[in-house]
Amino acid sequence: MDYNKLTKKQSGIVFLIVYVFSMVIALLVVSFGKNNNLNPIATMLIADIIMTFIVFLVGSVLKNASLYDPYWSVIPPFILFVWIVFYFKTINFATILLLVSILFWATRLTVNWWKNWKGFEFQDWRYDSLKERNERIYPITNLFGIHLIPTLVVYIQMINVYRTLEIASVNLIFIIGFIIAIIAPVLQYVSDKQMDVFRLENKGNNRTINVGIWRFSRHPNYFGEILFWLGLYIMYFSNIMRIDINIIYPIFMILLFLCISIPMMENKLKNRPGYIEYQSEVSVLIPLPRKPQK
16 A cells, blocks of 8 residues: 555544554553552653554554654653553642643644644655665664654653652742743744744745744744743742752753754755854844844
């Protein structure tokens, strides 16, 4: 069967089948862990890796690593729901705020992915770039670089969510974290909308965006993503009020964007007309006042 010829709706059904199957397997793993008194965080980590491996295997069969693309936003709320149902059972106000923030973020990101998804003839340009660099080791790059590393970086953020569930109570700092976690996807939505309008108005013209939030940050959507996970960490921090080892987790998320995602995007855009000048004037991540022209 030529999966590249599937319609968008048919492709969506394939996604649904693969993800539901992987979640069912994950539920079996968590159920086994619960029944045998295994550590909940370690048990869910194993389940998360198994789900990732299933998506990787099916994506390899389809010859399209973009089967993994919605994993980033679909799996965190699933993990949260599983933890609540299997290990906590009761829901307080803090838990509700956690659910709202993660569901709000996940819904926006997943809807945005679906809007831009073109079907299995499309694969993320970053994956194509990695394959072109060294096709011989691409299966290893695909498994670890495209699938497992992002899964692990997101999962360690969820450890802070689990710890928050254990001790969650609402205070002023918790509310600040919640507000940040809500503002973050709003920022992403606005920046994505501005990009969509810019592309529509400049169709066929390879110009550099320099409007709206993009006048003050070259990657406001990435900034919003980092901001979301920082918001969740602040919710965790609000109940311990000290810096502990868990601060490392959002730092890893920041490094993922600063050391991998942003450099790859910048390398792609560097030959676009006006981009070098844009780089010299506009902050790479945090929206800041523009630097004066030289």
